[in-house]
Amino acid sequence: MTFSFRFARLFFPALCLLFAAVGVQAATPALSVSRAWSPEAPPVVKVLAAYMLLENRSDADITIKAIHSPDVDSVEIHSIRAKDGMMSMVKQDHLRIPAGKTLSLQPGEIHIMLIGPHKIFRDGDLISLTLTLDNGEQQQIDVPVRKRDF
Numbered sequence: 492m493t494f495s496f497r498f499a500r501l502f503f504p505a506l507c508l509l510f511a512a513v514g515v516q517a518a519t520p521a522l523s524v525s526r527a528w529s530p531e532a533p534p535v536v537k538v539l540a541a542y543m544l545l546e547n548r549s550d551a552d553i554t555i556k557a558i559h560s561p562d563v564d565s566v567e568i569h570s571i572r573a574k575d576g577m578m579s580m581v582k583q584d585h586l587r588i589p590a591g592k593t594l595s596l597q598p599g600e601i602h603i604m605l606i607g608p609h610k611i612f613r614d615g616d617l618i619s620l621t622l623t624l625d626n627g628e629q630q631q632i633d634v635p636v637r638k639r640d641f
């Protein structure tokens with residue numbers, strides 16, 4: 492008994508370190524969002540786009556089931572479809588990022604549509620987005636508005 496008590500006391504700091512390490516790992520989001528941006532648009536334009544890189548660092552698929560923003564009336568996920576030589580945008584119910592994969596939202600491909608901006612967003616402004624995953628987790632990101640390079 493005395494021995495096991497000593498044993499526990501001896502290893503208690505090590506156990507704490509172990510739990511701390513596990514804690515840090517759990518706090519690392521499975522979904523990493525980078526290179527987020529929204530092209531600055533003329534003030535008359537009432538629909539903005541947002542692009543970003545979504546990286547799934549976990550070994551399970553991630554589904555984003557909703558995106559909300561306090562800065563616009565509504566947010567939609569769009570893909571682009573070519574039909575009869577015409578390009579059209581199709582609303583998607585969700586965004587799926589397979590385990591270990593990266594999904595790039597970029598001009599001419601899947602993108603986020605920001606409908607009815609609440610103000611005129613200029614280069615350097617931030618648009619707040621909240622991504623809701625199908626497991627209920629939420630992730631808030633700030634999308635910087637930038638002038639287009641071209």
Ligand SMILES: [Cu+2]
Nearest residue numbers: 569580602604
């Ligand atoms: Cu669109």
